[in-house]
Amino acid sequence: MTVSVRALRPDARADLEGFARVRHAALPFVLVTPESLAHDLTRLHPDAHYRPLVAVADGEVIGTAQVHLTHESAEPGQGNVNVYVHPGHTRRGAGTLLVRAAEEHLTAHGATRLFAWVVDEPGNRVFAEAHGYRASRAAHFLRLDLANGTLPPLQDPPPGVELRPGSDFAADPRPLFELDAETTADEPSDVDTEFTDYEAWLEETWRHPLFSAELTTVALVDGRPAAFSAARTDGGTRYGTVMTGTARAHRGRGLAKLAKNDSLHRARAAGYTEAFTGNDTGNGPMIAINKWFGYEICGTEVRYVRALG
Incomplete structure (x- = not known):
């Protein structure tokens, strides 16, 4: 059975649905929809050279790759290659074809170092290392049962x-862009990022179809945003x-906890039954x-790095 790789297009509905289906099967802790994929394809900054890929066999999407440069970094040449193959279609060469196409694209646009998130399972790690990638930091996915779990009680703000x-x-x-930029700059990461382009942030974050401004909570101190918890939803029952x-x-006053608790309570009241989030293991x-809050770890990814040339 022949496997081929092609670029994802915003007008290819079947490929968008297939991409979302594979991502959900391989990584069910991250919210993604065909609409969110189409938005990213048409709205991400040109300097990202964003080029998601699909691996197809007999007309069915069996693998995906998110491919782009971290254009917000002060250090140029930082590329990202995140490959996921449907668990029912592994060992058919799809992953290798996706990695090869992704690396060619990023190299052509000046990438000198590539980063890949890899699900922490032996076969995936062996695959990454066989392609020249070496393990770095790790991150957990966490899940909270909003339908049956018990949230901490709401507290009055100080x-x-x-x-x-x-x-x-x-x-x-x-004001939320400025707060997001400051907090993102302090997140543990292999690559420093700086949000300096307000218009790009509007397109990529504020206007993203998964973003829920209604369920995002902001803590104001003396009228100015001081902490926040940004929410996304899949339009169904899943919230993140x-x-x-x-x-x-x-910092040190519990404001982030206060904001997140408020957002979680409002998400549950709105009918969302599952809450997801992620944490660097060093955070x-x-x-x-x-x-x-009662979150439990439901998965782990390891960041792999490969230096080019």
Whole structure:
């Protein structure tokens, strides 16, 4: 059975649905829909050279690759290759074809170092190492049962602190962009990133079809955003927090925990039954917060790195 690789297109509905189906089968902890894939294809910054790929056999998508440069990094040449093959279609060469096509694309656009998230299973790790990648940091996926679990009770904000939904900033989201940029810069990572392009952030984050401004919670101190918990949903029953953080001047006061608890309670009230999030294994403070909420680790990925040339 012949396997071929082609670029994902925003007008190819069957491929978009196949991409989402494979990603859900291989990595069920991350929210993705055909609509979110089409949005990324048409809205990501040109400097990312974003080129997702699909591996196809007998007309069916059996593998996917997310391929792009980290254009927000001050250090040029940082490429990303995240390959996932449907668990029922492994060992057919799809992964190797996807890696080869991804590396060719990124090399052509000046990549000098490649990063890949790899599901922490022996076969996946052997595959990555056989292609010249070496293990780096790790990250956990965490799941919380919103339908049957028990959330910590809501707490009244301390004096001078107010909780508001992200949708209250619809007229001017820039304060949330500035807060997101500051907290993202301090996240543990192999690659430093800097959000400096407000218009790109609007397209890629604020206007993303999975982003829920209504379920995002912002903690204000004396009227200014100081902490937040950003939410995404799949339009069904699954909800995820994709970034939770606090401005440097306000850390140590429990504001991120306060914001996330408010968002979780509102997500459950809105009918969402599962909550997902992710943590770098070295991010002790956030791991402690998520354990306090009742999240349980449901998967782990290892970051692999390959230097080129």
